[in-house]
Amino acid sequence: MNSTVKSTANAPLLSVEDLRLSFGGVLAIDGLSFGVGEAEIVSVIGPNGAGKTSAFNCVTGFYRPTAGAVRLRGRDITGLRPSAVAALGVARTFQNLRLFGEMSVLDNVRAGTHLRIRQNVFDALLHTPRYRRGERESTEQAHHWLDFVGLRGDRYGPARALPYGEQRRVEIARALAREPDLLLLDEPAAGLNHGEKAETLDLIRRVRELGVAIVLIEHDMGLVMDVSQRVVVLNFGREIADGPPDEVRRDPEVVEAYLGRDADEAEIEEARASVAGGRDGGA
Numbered sequence: 001m002n003s004t005v006k007s008t009a010n011a012p013l014l015s016v017e018d019l020r021l022s023f024g025g026v027l028a029i030d031g032l033s034f035g036v037g038e039a040e041i042v043s044v045i046g047p048n049g050a051g052k053t054s055a056f057n058c059v060t061g062f063y064r065p066t067a068g069a070v071r072l073r074g075r076d077i078t079g080l081r082p083s084a085v086a087a088l089g090v091a092r093t094f095q096n097l098r099l100f101g102e103m104s105v106l107d108n109v110r111a112g113t114h115l116r117i118r119q120n121v122f123d124a125l126l127h128t129p130r131y132r133r134g135e136r137e138s139t140e141q142a143h144h145w146l147d148f149v150g151l152r153g154d155r156y157g158p159a160r161a162l163p164y165g166e167q168r169r170v171e172i173a174r175a176l177a178r179e180p181d182l183l184l185l186d187e188p189a190a191g192l193n194h195g196e197k198a199e200t201l202d203l204i205r206r207v208r209e210l211g212v213a214i215v216l217i218e219h220d221m222g223l224v225m226d227v228s229q230r231v232v233v234l235n236f237g238r239e240i241a242d243g244p245p246d247e248v249r250r251d252p253e254v255v256e257a258y259l260g261r262d263a264d265e266a267e268i269e270e271a272r273a274s275v276a277g278g279r280d281g282g283a
């Protein structure tokens with residue numbers, strides 16, 4: 001084994017190294033570094049506009065960072081196209097849902113399986129046995145992942161007809177259908193009611209039990225503090241903390257980031273309680 005292979009084998013699943021991203025004059029990310037181990041849950045938190053979604057976009061190839069590197073098991077994937085990153089085992093969901101609204105729920109998830117199930121254009125045109133086998137497998141897989149996320153609504157109707165919380169589940173099912181090693185979830189609990197949030201928390205844990213690592217952007221601090229092994233905190237594109245939930249929730253700079261410098265004592269207490277999330281901590 002040569003030294004390059006050795007260092008790759010020892011590398012974390014995902015490694016984000018001194019990432020920088022600017023849009024004209026706006027520095028959206030200013031030197032972000034963190035790693036994610038196999039089957040680890042890492043949350044990225046921070047106030048609105050802190051650079052969280054931009055970081056996801058850099059990892060998944062939607063944005064090319066201005067500087068820095070993104071590595072997957074030691075392999076440099078910086079600047080690869082989104083489809084190439086996805087093919088390497090990275091799946092994501094979006095803050096604003098990106099389902100095909102007119103397409104059936106089942107077909108939305110089947111679309112996720114097509115990255116794995118290989119068919120060529122001749123198979124599709126001639127409806128070869130391989131094509132039919134692939135289509136059958138794709139449908140079975142889609143049902144499996146819809147069961148896994150606990151979808152209750154109609155799978156044969158258009159995705160847009162489902163209630164919002166159910167659509168979020170379909171997006172996660174579609175990402176899981178790719179059988180990723182790493183899943184990036186952008187605000188999976190946004191807009192959900194209390195019961196749906198609890199189900200999302202349970203779902204995230206079950207995904208991890210499959211051996212999938214998760215990077216989570218989430219504003220619900222209760223969920224973040226309950227489910228994460230580590231929490232990375234961004235403020236104005238700058239990383240201000242990276243540690244276990246219990247440590248991060250007590251970090252004065254984190255509390256201040258959610259408030260600003262001029263907060264009074266009552267406001268600081270309120271922010272502390274919000275970052276603490278009302279539950280008792282790590283996964």
Ligand SMILES: Nc1ncnc2c1ncn2[C@@H]1O[C@H](COP(=O)(O)OP(=O)(O)OP(=O)(O)O)[C@@H](O)[C@H]1O
Nearest residue numbers: 023026027028046047048049050051052053054055
């Ligand atoms: N395509 C873009 N063009 C110009 N500026 C952008 C673009 N995308 C993001 N930004 C800017 O980069 C900064 C970080 O935005 P980003 O959406 O990554 O933050 P965020 O932490 O995900 O926020 P939120 O919690 O509100 O989703 C913001 O100042 C934002 O206005």
